[in-house]
Amino acid sequence: NAGVTQTPKFQVLKTGQSMTLQCAQDMNHNSMYWYRQDPGMGLRLIYYSASEGTTDKGEVPNGYNVSRLNKREFSLRLESAAPSQTSVYFCASSEGSAGNTEAFFGQGTRLTVV
Amino acid sequence: GIQVEQSPPDLILQEGANSTLRCNFSDSVNNLQWFHQNPWGQLINLFYIPSGTKQNGRLSATTVATERYSLLYISSSQTTDSGVYFCAVELGSSNTGKLIFGQGTTLQVKP
Numbered sequence: 001n002a003g004v005t006q007t008p009k010f011q012v013l014k015t016g017q018s019m020t021l022q023c024a025q026d027m028n029h030n031s032m033y034w035y036r037q038d039p040g041m042g043l044r045l046i047y048y049s050a051s052e053g054t055t056d057k058g059e060v061p062n063g064y065n066v067s068r069l070n071k072r073e074f075s076l077r078l079e080s081a082a083p084s085q086t087s088v089y090f091c092a093s094s095e096g097s098a099g100n101t102e103a104f105f106g107q108g109t110r111l112t113v114v
Numbered sequence: 115g116i117q118v119e120q121s122p123p124d125l126i127l128q129e130g131a132n133s134t135l136r137c138n139f140s141d142s143v144n145n146l147q148w149f150h151q152n153p154w155g156q157l158i159n160l161f162y163i164p165s166g167t168k169q170n171g172r173l174s175a176t177t178v179a180t181e182r183y184s185l186l187y188i189s190s191s192q193t194t195d196s197g198v199y200f201c202a203v204e205l206g207s208s209n210t211g212k213l214i215f216g217q218g219t220t221l222q223v224k225p
């Protein structure tokens with residue numbers, strides 16, 4: 001039982017390049033989330049998915065797209081990376097039912113855009 | 115939107131000391147979680163505590179939802195307790211699990 005697994009752990013991109021961050025959970029959770037953490041700050045929500053086939057914007061969605069491929073997997077895509085997207089990205093999942101929304105996080109992806 | 119404020123922002127302790135971290139929030143919440151982010155960046159779940167009191171070893175937490183605050187107690191601190199402690203809340207009207215994080219309390223425990 002690995003919990004939430006993210007790949008890759010580290011990535012360096014040049015401005016304008018694209019990439020996809022992968023996330024998978026094995027807890028049979030309904031809801032999944034992508035957050036970013038900038039230096040000295042708490043996490044901010046980029047996108048979330050309440051269930052397979054549904055996605056919704058969070059606080060900071062600009063420059064990102066997501067895909068909820070199936071119940072287990074939720075990917076985050078940067079189409080044209082910018083230096084402002086240098087950050088640590090965390091994927092999370094939760095049961096997602098009323099009264100049971102405890103979130104569990106992956107180990108993070110440290111992304112640098114040069 | 116809802117504001118989540120943590121205090122103190124920084125804390126330095128001698129090993130063995132006790133401490134209390136505070137989280138204030140400006141609106142009713144469904145969910146409140148405490149996390150420890152270790153020096154390697156990993157986010158570790160400490161408590162899921164929308165209300166009441168829970169204890170886990172040397173750590174305990176209390177949330178008083180009606181007064182919109184939560185407290186995290188660390189007793190007999192150890193160097194491995196060092197890192198950043200985050201409080202995160204889910205709006206009471208939400209039921210989506212979307213979390214709003216405070217800025218964190220950075221704890222350093224000296225041997």
